[in-house]
Structures are given as C-alpha cells and as structure tokens.
Amino acid sequence: MRLSSVSFRYSRRGPWVLRDVGLVLEAGSVVEVTGRNGAGKSTLLRLLAGIVRPCRGSVTARPPIVGYAPEVFPVDQPFTVAAYLAHMARARRVSPASGTALAERLGASHLLDRPLGDLSKGSAQKVGLIQSLLAPPGLLILDEPFAGLDEQTRAELPEIIGEVASGGGTVVVSDHQNQLRSFPGAEHWLVADASVTVLDGERVRRAVIEVIVGVEEADEVEQKLRADGYLTRRTA
Numbered sequence: 001m002r003l004s005s006v007s008f009r010y011s012r013r014g015p016w017v018l019r020d021v022g023l024v025l026e027a028g029s030v031v032e033v034t035g036r037n038g039a040g041k042s043t044l045l046r047l048l049a050g051i052v053r054p055c056r057g058s059v060t061a062r063p064p065i066v067g068y069a070p071e072v073f074p075v076d077q078p079f080t081v082a083a084y085l086a087h088m089a090r091a092r093r094v095s096p097a098s099g100t101a102l103a104e105r106l107g108a109s110h111l112l113d114r115p116l117g118d119l120s121k122g123s124a125q126k127v128g129l130i131q132s133l134l135a136p137p138g139l140l141i142l143d144e145p146f147a148g149l150d151e152q153t154r155a156e157l158p159e160i161i162g163e164v165a166s167g168g169g170t171v172v173v174s175d176h177q178n179q180l181r182s183f184p185g186a187e188h189w190l191v192a193d194a195s196v197t198v199l200d201g202e203r204v205r206r207a208v209i210e211v212i213v214g215v216e217e218a219d220e221v222e223q224k225l226r227a228d229g230y231l232t233r234r235t236a
C-alpha cells in the first residue's frame with residue numbers, strides 16, 4: 001500500500017493537517033504512529049483506512065479487508081454488544097462465532113448482553129477492537145487502542161497485532177504512550193508539522209537528555225513527555 005503526495009485539510013480554507021505525505025506500507029509490517037496531541041495522527045489513520053479521502057495525492061493498493069478501531073467507539077446505537085457484533089459479522093460475511101470467540105479472548109464475554117449505550121469508555125473501546133478483528137484484516141488500524149484498556153487486554157494486544165502481521169496483514173497503531181516502542185520489527189512514524197517522518201534510527205539521529213524531577217512528580221512528567229511524542233526511559 002502506498003500514499004503518494006497526500007495532502008489533507010478539513011475545509012477548503014482550513015490549515016493543512018497533512019501536506020505532501022509519501023509513505024509505503026509493506027504487507028506484514030507493524031507501524032507505530034506517535035506525535036503530539038492534535039498533530040494529525042487520527043487524520044492519517046482515517047486516510048489510511050479510507051474513511052476520508054486525500055484532498056490531493058493518492059492512496060493505492062489498500063488491502064480489501066480493513067479493520068478500523070476508532071479512538072472513541074460510538075456507543076449511541078440501540079443494540080446490545082452481541083447484536084451489534086452479530087450484525088457486523090454478517091456485514092463482513094463471517095460467522096457470528098468469531099465475535100464471541102474474540103470477546104472471550106479479550107475478557108469481554110460478560111459485556112455481550114449489555115446495551116452499547118451502557119458501556120464504560122474502556123469497555124466500548126474493547127467492542128471497537130473486537131469489531132475491527134471480526135474478519136482477518138489485510139490492514140488493521142487501531143487509534144490509541146491502549147488508552148482505556150484494562151491490563152489483561154493491554155497485555156493481549158501486542159500478541160493480536162503480531163498474529164495479524166504474521167498472517168500478512170499490515171498493522172498501524174497510533175499510540176502517544178509508545179506502548180509498542182519495543183515491539184520487534186515495528187516501524188515508528190512521527191507526525192509533526194503536517195508531515196510524517198519515518199524514524200528508523202539511521203535517518204533520524206537522537207539525543208538523550210536527562211530530566212531530573214522529584215519522585216512524586218515522576219509519573220506525571222513522564223506522561224506529559226510521552227503525550228508530546230517523546231520516548232522516555234527511567235533510570236534508577
């Protein structure tokens with residue numbers, strides 16, 4: 001799949017969110033997308049998924065089956081989780097059992113009879129994740145999937161991502177917390193100033209700076225730095 005000279009803005013006179021972006025996604029690759037709040041990560045993911053079209057440039061060779069889990073799953077739908085997943089399974093021409101099995105794997109079986117409107121943010125996000133995986137995706141796009149998830153699902157997610165990739169699917173994950181920073185073989189893209197930089201260690205030189213803070217502030221400062229797209233590591 002390839003993005004060629006892709007530019008996008010939300011309105012004719014609005015600012016360019018992405019400008020002249022060229023990218024290649026290989027089958028079986030895993031890409032982590034980072035960047036500050038509002039940098040354009042979700043917009044890039046929506047362009048990749050085909051939810052919005054470029055204003056200029058083109059997206060070619062998108063795999064036919066795209067699984068997309070949005071940052072905020074829309075719960076304002078009058079269905080139970082089971083009915084929603086069964087409906088999505090029919091739309092994707094797969095057995096409804098696929099939704100039940102995924103719900104079990106992600107510790108969401110107890111949610112099946114609940115109305116979508118009653119779900120917490122984390123539970124809704126799980127349902128969004130399950131629907132994106134119902135049919136084996138050739139392209140899986142997860143927008144901030146780690147943000148609201150419980151520990152069990154957080155731990156399961158890299159495994160699921162690895163399975164999709166080893167089946168030849170391409171996986172793109174936006175994650176301002178850098179949860180996939182040590183995922184084996186993952187590519188890292190940084191969205192900033194309306195462009196996308198492929199960080200591969202050779203083309204982007206890094207500097208390490210030490211930031212010294214009080215113990216009680218450490219978590220908060222680290223979270224802020226990660227929210228701004230920096231990689232962090234703790235020393236003793």
Ligand SMILES: Nc1ncnc2c1ncn2[C@@H]1O[C@H](COP(=O)(O)OP(=O)(O)OP(=O)(O)O)[C@@H](O)[C@H]1O
Nearest residue numbers: 010017035036037038039040041042043044071176
């Ligand atoms: N539907 C929309 N209409 C108009 N502007 C939008 C829309 N969605 C996003 N934007 C603007 O486009 C820019 C990029 O937003 P986007 O959501 O892609 O960034 P992001 O990196 O995903 O941010 P975050 O980490 O906060 O989700 C921001 O300035 C945002 O305000």
